[in-house]
Amino acid sequence: MLNARSEGSNNIENEMDYKGTLGIFNKPMFRHAIKSQRCLILADAFIEGPKQEKLNKPFLVYPNRDRGPFAIAGIHDSWQHPLTGEIHHTVAMVTTTANRLINRIGHHRSPVILSKEDEQRWIQPDLSITEISKLMKPFDSKGFNAYPISQKIKKPDANGLELLKPTGEKLFKDYDRCLYERLKYAEDHSFTIREERLVEGDQFILF
Template structure:
């Protein structure tokens, strides 16, 4: 599962990296080192691929009678319930009631700088920060629009698609990993029309292009959002080459720079 992640890149950095323009923001966008369900987060949707938007993390399907927070969507659907990392079966997400429409026509890039994962036995009592050697990056996401039957207010929300654990996640150990898109596949994810092309992208990200280290269980509190949450409390799970050490996720300088969003 991926229920907490880190977003610290400035709006300007995201705009440059993904070649998008941010709409006027309804709030003061600040770095968040512990972004969880219910929070507004940056996304790029297939219907507005050149615009940076902010949707609620935790998807409510359009047909729901009340608010829901489906923050993850299993690529395998009801398949691979044992979470076998070597699973090669079908992508059952295409037939799940909550996801079968969004996976076909409502996909998005979920912008992140890192994510937080706990062990499958101890959860966030034993959390790790997982990062790529490039940032920011994009999770494969799906989105929907739900209208509150009482207030008529529309809620735009999203879920992150998960798949089998790669060798790095298995070291935590955790049984799932979010689908992280290669940079070359980001636009392909947004514009793909055929299910075979879409589901082909739902694979684990290469473990050699990422790393992780243990952090404090203080991250369990959804109210905690500060930089101190990602301070390492132990060694990295994989040794790093000197070249990668120069480009790894750095604690200092993350989220630097603010933007005046007044227009």
């Protein structure tokens, strides 16, 4: 998936408190899509590693139980191959500077995760550049946590729930079950895809 930097070619130092111009509106590859072809990329979690070690030291970033699945700001486009005439469809994830959680992992970029209130606003076709710009900000760390997982996750053919099993402590202490524990509980109790059940006071929403 493509990485659409909200700052474009600006903020090459990836300063966390960057307040300058968002150059994505001037990038030839993204300037049309960011204005009129925005979409939501749904996820239960995402994997990130430090800037240097990358997926040699992966972390699973996931929402707290009361947050559930979340939406990442995306843009989509299509283009026609000049020789074959085949139409190709592409999706890019909009990224911004790291927040406190991602910075603790050691990475300098973060996906733009939209609040529940902003999800519908992001896909409104008539948003102004000013309104779009306000939505491209680091997500609130308070609603998320992260823990280290196995390097096996970087293998192209890697698959299975065990890949999400913690190999160390959470970055932030809390009393919530980690994502692996939630999914494992659901698997052991034969939950089905897209099924919602209230079990022992916990709401599971699986995709």
